[in-house]
Amino acid sequence: MKKSLLLMLVVLCAGFVPPKVAINAHRDDKTLLLTQLTETKNNLLKEVQGLSEEQLKFKPAPDRWSVIECVEHITRVEKGMYDGEQQLVKEPADPSKRANIKITDQQIITGVEDRSKKFKAPEQFVPKDDQTPQQTIQNFITQRDAVIAYVTNTTDDLRNHVTDKSPMGPIDAYQLLLLDAAHTNRHTQQIVEVKNSPNFPK
Template sequence: MKKLFLLLSLATLAMPASPQALTKEERERGMSELHATRKLFLDSVAGLSEAQWNFKPAPEVWSVAECAEHIALSEDRLYELVTQKLMKAPAEPEKKAEVKGKDELILEKTTDRSQKFQAPEMLRPTHQWPSKDDLIAHFKESRDRTIAYVESTQDDLREHFAPHPAFKLLDGYQWVLLISAHSHRHTLQIEEVKANPNFPK
């Protein structure tokens, strides 16, 4: 009997560790951020006229419509990065130490509008949605999909990684936080456009 117990114990130790799903706190934090920034964006574009939607403060400055399109494009691309690329790559738990402490950094630094960046070509607005309502409907659908994923996923997001141009290595959960923080950043940009003295009344 003792020998059987010893063999079972050794077999258990030899088994690979099972994937670690998000903690309750991580899941709630992710969903809270996604819900909050969803509302901020939708409130910022609610009730705008066509003139307000398309107003450009300067030729090189994005309109509300262009900011909104960038948000929608990025939502889709980042969701795909997390669910299709990161989670299909091998887990790398040995990299956890490299990303420790970056959760708060992402939420703080991404919304710092004093730092300017050039959007990659694939995320630049090209007016691909025929109307404001179509774009907003697409954003709602995409964001709700992201929220549903965070609410239910059992993926080990903390053990899959990809590099970011500014933050360097991030884990899957941090990329989810970035989805939220990125839309917040460009919602602030929308508010800057609306605060322009020439913004249509």
Template sequence: MENLQFNPVTGPVTAQERAYAINALSTTKEALHASVTGLSVEQLTYKPGPDRWSITECLEHIVLVEKGIFGAVRSGMNGPAEPDKRAEIKVSDVDVIKGVRSRSFRIQAPTPFVPTGRFGDAAGALAAFDEQRAAVVDYAQTVTDDLRTHYFMHLVMGRLDDYQALLLIASHGERHRKQIEEIKDSPNYPSTSPPL
């Protein structure tokens, strides 16, 4: 996911902005796959502490959040455009990306997004992720309504436009991919385990 330069929003999503979002969604998917490919069940289920998530739980959380954000985006796009509400947006596209990708602060996951083993195992969670992410990429490629005049409410950042919500999806996945790498760097992380 390459860095984005700050540009003020002056109209509907441009072809360049759309291409950026699609690229961000695609490259963060590839990076997540690269982070978990070849890991054993022991590695995937290892927790660095009693109050920390495993890699499998991180995967589940990513899927749950993406489904929630994407559902809200599609629902919001069904309503009328509200260009006057742009004044309520307090963050730039760059702020969304950098703020969400950063692991310098933590937020307690709301209950609906806490992992509970809904997908069975890491393979099930990754399959659900791939299906969900494919739907988001397809939407980003084909949506014709103005993403800049429909909105998503974020718990911390407040009102975002729906284009920023697509960037949020990519950035959130990247945030938790970094968490997966932190788990893999834990002192007691299993080095290898025989495949099942």
């Protein structure tokens, strides 16, 4: 497993708040994953639709991200997460490692989405704001569509490729991509917060 994936997992898990009780068992079908990837994509696009460039670039404070910076950050993290997942599934599948996974899919979703704990992103995932807002949004769409197409068409055994490099303990390739979707929702919530700021342009 590449060091970059470990860093990515630290980013995604830094705000993780594990529920005290297991909510849902692991599922072998792709329904939950595809639903999460599609819904979080659509929810994000809904929040940015119709915003002017001034609104997209508005910062509630000098040390806070704008709407478009949130979109860029989501895309940067997703590319790293997807690349890491692709590296993981190239390694030999090992079903015996599944016994070490203690966290459920639903715990991943709810834990990462919780914004009660916040943290600073590593430099490589900080937005650079070096493209137009339209291109930044299109980059997200292109990246997410690639992930959705992969999950839809892959024959990779996502459940039996397991990494123990996660701060939340062993997780499988399926759960890595659930983390990605949950991370998108986390920052979509942040976008809503920006839009609700008192000085947000009208």
